[in-house]
Amino acid sequence: MCLLWHNNIVLKKELRLTEKYYINRVKRLGATLHGRFVILVFLPRGSEKKITVIVSKKFDNRAVKRNEIKRKIREVVRHGVDKYKNGFYIFIPKKQISNASYEEINTDINSVISKVS
Numbered sequence: 001m002c003l004l005w006h007n008n009i010v011l012k013k014e015l016r017l018t019e020k021y022y023i024n025r026v027k028r029l030g031a032t033l034h035g036r037f038v039i040l041v042f043l044p045r046g047s048e049k050k051i052t053v054i055v056s057k058k059f060d061n062r063a064v065k066r067n068e069i070k071r072k073i074r075e076v077v078r079h080g081v082d083k084y085k086n087g088f089y090i091f092i093p094k095k096q097i098s099n100a101s102y103e104e105i106n107t108d109i110n111s112v113i114s115k116v117s
Contacts, residue, residue: 010074010078011051011074011077011078011081015049015050015051015081016050016051016052017050017051017052017088017089017090018052022050022088023052023054023090025043025088026041026042026043026088026090027041027090029043030042030043030088030090031043031116033112033115033116034112035108035109035111035112036094036096036104036108037093037094037096037097037100037104037105037108037109038073038091038092038093038094038097038105038108038109038112039091039092039093039094040089040090040091040092040109040112040113040116041089041090041092042087042088042089042090042116043087043088044085044086044087045086045087045088046086047086048086049081049084049085049086049087049089050087050088050089051077051081051084051088051089051090051091052089052090052091053069053070053073053074053077053090053091053092053093054090054091054092055067055069055070055092055093059093059095060098065098069093069097069098072097072102072105073091073093073097073105073109075102076102076105076106076109076110077089077091077109079106080106080109080110080113083113084113084116085116087116091109
C-alpha cells in the first residue's frame with residue numbers, strides 16, 4: 001500500500017488531539033460509546049473539535065499492524081469530520097477491526113458518531 005503524504009489526505013493539524021493532559025481528561029470524564037469495531041470516548045467542548053486514535057500494544061505487538069489500523073480509522077474520520085459536533089473524540093479499535101473492510105469500518109464509525117448527543 002503506497003500513500004502520498006499530501007495535505008488533503010491526512011487529518012489536519014488543528015483537528016489532532018495530542019496533549020496527554022486532554023487525552024487523560026477525556027478518558028476520565030467522557031462518555032463511552034461502543035460500536036462493532038471501535039470504542040468512542042467523547043467529551044463535549046464548546047468551540048473546538050479534536051480527534052485522536054489510540055491503539056495499544058495489547059491490540060497487536062507489531063507496530064506495522066497498529067499503524068495500519070490507525071490509518072484506516074483516520075481515513076474514515078477525515079471524510080466525515082465536518083458532520084461531527086464540537087468536542088474531543090478518542091477512537092479505540094477492537095480486535096475485530098483487523099478483518100473488517102473500509103466500508104464496514106465506515107458504517108460502524110458513522111453509527112457510533114450518530115449516537116453522540
